[in-house]
Amino acid sequence: MKINAKIPEPIGFQLAPMLDVVFLLLIFFVVTQKFILNEQDLKVKVPTAPKTTEEASRAIDEIIINAREEADGTLIVTIDRAVFTLEQLEQRLRRQVRLNENQPVRIRGDADMRWQKVADVISTCTKAGVYNVSFSKQMPKAAQ
Numbered sequence: 522m523k524i525n526a527k528i529p530e531p532i533g534f535q536l537a538p539m540l541d542v543v544f545l546l547l548i549f550f551v552v553t554q555k556f557i558l559n560e561q562d563l564k565v566k567v568p569t570a571p572k573t574t575e576e577a578s579r580a581i582d583e584i585i586i587n588a589r590e591e592a593d594g595t596l597i598v599t600i601d602r603a604v605f606t607l608e609q610l611e612q613r614l615r616r617q618v619r620l621n622e623n624q625p626v627r628i629r630g631d632a633d634m635r636w637q638k639v640a641d642v643i644s645t646c647t648k649a650g651v652y653n654v655s656f657s658k659q660m661p662k663a664a665q
Contacts, residue, residue, distance in 0.1 A: 565589045568632035570658040583625040584617065586610070588642050590634035598642060607645045614649030629657040 565587045587599045598605045605613065617624045626646055630639045646654055 565629050565631045566633065567629055567657045567659050569661045571661060582621060583627055584614070585627050585629060586642060586646075587629045588634065588639065589631040590638050596634075596638045596641065607641060610642075611645050611649045614646060614651050618650040623653050624651050625653045625655070626651050627655050627657055 584600060589597050591597060596607070598607065598610050600610075600613070614624070614626070628639070628642055628646075630642070643654065646652075
C-alpha cells in the first residue's frame with residue numbers, strides 16, 4: 522500500500538511581528554528620552570557624596586528643580602527647561618500644592634554654587650508649602 526504524504530511548504534520568516542516589536546521599542550525609547558532631557562539642565566553638575574547609593578525611584582508627580590549660578594552671581598532656576606525667578610517658582614509650587622498637598626520636589630543644585638543660593642530655593646519651596654524636598658547627588662568618579 523502506497524502512502525501519499527504531502528510535505529508542507531517550509532514556513533518563511535515572519536517579518537510583520539518583528540516589525541511590530543521594533544516599532545514599539547523605538548516608541549518606548551523616544552518617549553523616555555524626552556522625559557529625561559526635559560528634567561535635566563545639562564549645565565548643572567550635581568555634587569558628589571562619598572557614600573552614595575543608587576537614588577531611590579522617583580515619584581511619578583515629582584518636580585525636578587534645576588538650580589545653578591551664573592558667573593555674575595545670578596541664580597538660574599529651571600523646571601522642564603523653563604526659567605523661573607524665585608517669585609515665579611513660588612507661584613508655580615503653590616499651584617501644585619493646591620492639587621497635591623504632599624507634592625514631592627527634587628532639587629538638582631550645581632556643586633559649584635554658593636550655599637546661600639540653594640538655601641534661597643529651599644526657602645521658596647517652604648514658603649509655597651512644599652515640605653517633601655530631596656536633593657540629587659552622584660557617586661565620586663573613582664567609585665563609578
